[in-house]
Amino acid sequence: RPVVGVLALQGDVREHAAMVERAGARALPVRRAGELSEVDGLVLPGGESTTMSRLLESFELLEPLQERIAAGLPAFGSCAGMILLARQALDGRPDQRQLGGLDVVVRRNAFGRQVDSFEADLDFTGIEGGPVHAVFIRAPWVEKAGDGVEVLASVPEIPGSDDVAARIVAVRQGAVLATSFHPELTGDERVHRLFVDLVRQA
């Protein structure tokens, strides 16, 4: 079984670890740089991206993680995790740090102008067996995606608003996967399975 770390500084660590196990990998909470060397892939949970970026610095994980991701470590970020993996975050704090890995520009709390939280059923490229039920909590969206980035899911229109533009909410670039929403909360492990498959292929 591949070993999939779950960054354990903040957020839904237990829920992600449970989903990782259900998806057929061994879950390992990661708090120290030494633990990073034991993992074949890493999940970055949701939470608050500014706080997480500060915690990454104070736990001396920021640089080791940036280096491992640049060297090809498979990573899956949900919500705040997506923000950390992005090349650039709009509406962030000036001291917000990026891990890189995804050639995308995200906008923080993007849906929040209309609604704080909502749920939607989404078609998800690469996931069979019907739409994925997605829970969005003060979620970002992907505002710009580079040529190497595959769009896996979009929200067709923003519930409760007259903004009709589709918004990108799931992407993949190589072995780096990110969702604006929280697949650890719905009891459906198909997104984690997709990630564990990427880890196995890497």
Ligand code: GLN
């Ligand atoms: N709004 C949070 C941020 O900007 C993300 C919310 C979440 O992870 N559920 O970091």
